[in-house]
Amino acid sequence: MLITKLKSREAIESLLGGTCFILNCHGCKELSFPVAEAEALEAELAAAGKVTGILTTDYVCNPENLQLRLEAHKNEIEEADAVLVLSCGVGVQTVAECFPEKKVLAGCDTYRLPGTQGVTPLEVDCGQCGECYLNLTGGICPITACSKSLLNGQCGGAKNGKCEVDPEMDCGWERIYRRLEALGRLDLLKVPTQLRNYSTDDEVYKQNG
Amino acid sequence: MKVTELFRQGEFVVTAEVGPPKGCHLEGVVEEAKEYLSGLSAVNVTDCQSSVMRVGSLATCKALKDAGLNPIYQLTCRDRNRIALQSDLLSAAAFGIDNVLCLTGDHTKLGDHPGAKPVFDLDSVSLLAAIRALEEGHDLAGNELVGEAPSFAKGAVVSPCSDSVDAQLAKMERKVLAGAEFFQTQAVYDTEKFLAFMEKAKQFDRPVQLGIVLLKSAGMATYMNKAVAGIHVPDEMIAELKADKEKTKAGITGVEIAARIIRACKPYCQGVHIMAMGWESKIPQLLELAGL
Ligand code: SF4
Numbered sequence: 337m338l339i340t341k342l343k344s345r346e347a348i349e350s351l352l353g354g355t356c357f358i359l360n361c362h363g364c365k366e367l368s369f370p371v372a373e374a375e376a377l378e379a380e381l382a383a384a385g386k387v388t389g390i391l392t393t394d395y396v397c398n399p400e401n402l403q404l405r406l407e408a409h410k411n412e413i414e415e416a417d418a419v420l421v422l423s424c425g426v427g428v429q430t431v432a433e434c435f436p437e438k439k440v441l442a443g444c445d446t447y448r449l450p451g452t453q454g455v456t457p458l459e460v461d462c463g464q465c466g467e468c469y470l471n472l473t474g475g476i477c478p479i480t481a482c483s484k485s486l487l488n489g490q491c492g493g494a495k496n497g498k499c500e501v502d503p504e505m506d507c508g509w510e511r512i513y514r515r516l517e518a519l520g521r522l523d524l525l526k527v528p529t530q531l532r533n534y535s536t537d538d539e540v541y542k543q544n545g
Numbered sequence: 546m547k548v549t550e551l552f553r554q555g556e557f558v559v560t561a562e563v564g565p566p567k568g569c570h571l572e573g574v575v576e577e578a579k580e581y582l583s584g585l586s587a588v589n590v591t592d593c594q595s596s597v598m599r600v601g602s603l604a605t606c607k608a609l610k611d612a613g614l615n616p617i618y619q620l621t622c623r624d625r626n627r628i629a630l631q632s633d634l635l636s637a638a639a640f641g642i643d644n645v646l647c648l649t650g651d652h653t654k655l656g657d658h659p660g661a662k663p664v665f666d667l668d669s670v671s672l673l674a675a676i677r678a679l680e681e682g683h684d685l686a687g688n689e690l691v692g693e694a695p696s697f698a699k700g701a702v703v704s705p706c707s708d709s710v711d712a713q714l715a716k717m718e719r720k721v722l723a724g725a726e727f728f729q730t731q732a733v734y735d736t737e738k739f740l741a742f743m744e745k746a747k748q749f750d751r752p753v754q755l756g757i758v759l760l761k762s763a764g765m766a767t768y769m770n771k772a773v774a775g776i777h778v779p780d781e782m783i784a785e786l787k788a789d790k791e792k793t794k795a796g797i798t799g800v801e802i803a804a805r806i807i808r809a810c811k812p813y814c815q816g817v818h819i820m821a822m823g824w825e826s827k828i829p830q831l832l833e834l835a836g837l
């Protein structure tokens with residue numbers, strides 16, 4: 337099971353340069369979604385004229401389902417500077433895969449809760465780290481796409497784009513680099529040194545009893 | 546002695562690496578280092594290289610230091626979390642070891658304990674940041690240290706001949722931003738590539754030591770081409786090594802090749818780092834051939 341929490345208002349505002357299309361996922365029942373906070377945020381952004389469209393749907397983690405749902409919103413997405421996704425990390429990554437050249441932003445952090453999770457087997461995965469890094473990595477999860485879950489760039493072990501641990505697997509950081517390059521966001525590699533906080537899941541678990 | 550001090554004095558810094566043994570006797574590695582490496586600026590000590598369990602890098606550094614050599618403590622993030630890494634850094638400082646080379650480390654699956662837990666709580670960049678914190682008198686969590694803060698020459702690695710050299714340069718910059726003061730490179734066999742890399746790395750204004758791995762045989766070269774990241778031995782060199790075997794003067798060709806690379810690259814870098822992998826005895830001959 338998992339829990340998503342909205343990132344802080346400041347964090348979201350600093351990510352959004354201009355306009356955005358907002359995608360809410362109310363998919364799996366296990367998922368606790370910050371509905372009230374999300375609505376408040378959306379109302380505020382809409383009032384500021386920053387929203388080109390909003391879609392509230394389910395299972396954005398299912399690429400075919402997602403494509404279908406997005407069909408009616410093509411223009412709104414085209415028009416927006418970014419797609420702001422309020423879902424778990426898998427959802428954000430699936431959206432980012434759909435729009436490799438668009439700024440896709442994660443508005444939530446995904447935390448772990450004990451119990452079963454997930455419905456659709458997928459290539460992308462979310463380790464529920466509690467501090468979603470997708471906004472720094474072009475929508476590719478460094479926790480699950482890198483064998484060492486590195487946060488500050490590739491380890492130097494990749495050969496011909498493949499991970500040192502598994503020659504069948506693309507190096508996650510090589511993919512992140514290429515994605516950021518395509519997005520014109522290589523500057524994101526110069527953000528301050530990232531440290532993982534392993535105490536986050538604990539805290540949320542306690543808060544939610 | 547900090548190697549950064551040597552770079553500042555304009556010395557062409559020559560280092561080599563030794564691998565601690567799988568056992569608790571350090572006499573052998575110390576004797577070998579004394580015999581072949583005592584003329585060098587410093588000696589790197591690997592940290593369970595290739596994820597193979599051995600005696601510690603720190604203990605070996607201390608033994609080398611006691612024997613009058615200048616150790617560079619290689620520290621990887623594979624086996625220890627941030628508490629243990631910072632603690633080991635303080636231990637190194639307590640022993641007067643003041644050169645550290647920060648590495649992420651190979652994955653545990655590549656070594657002789659493939660079932661071990663891979664840690665990677667920090668990585669090469671956050672390890673550099675941890676050292677910077679300690680130097681500022683506090684730990685990574687912001688707690689103050691007692692007494693005078695430690696101070697290290699902080700090194701890192703980079704792969705100039707990697708197949709994604711742009712990503713390597715980006716990572717190098719990230720290491721510089723986190724506090725890296727000098728760099729040692731992965732093995733270079735392609736001089737052109739190295740010079741092109743140095744041209745781009747100049748902007749970071751950090752001394753770079755050219756990495757050399759002595760080629761022992763054509764087989765080793767082919768193996769590295771297939772399996773080792775960031776290494777490419779050109780076909781002509783492999784042919785040269787093959788011819789060497791026919792002439793039965795095995796060994797000398799690998800040393801000659803290395804000397805040639807060093808001579809070609811010397812004007813463009815600030816030092817050389819030799820990974821002899823058991824051929825430490827050939828280092829004096831290599832330095833002579835390279836004119837060092
Ligand atoms: S960075 Fe990865 S593991 Fe962490 S919340 Fe985002 S998708 Fe999940």
Ligand code: SF4
Nearest residue numbers: 482491499500507508
């Ligand atoms: S090769 Fe790439 S994916 Fe594999 S551990 Fe290194 S950075 Fe991560």
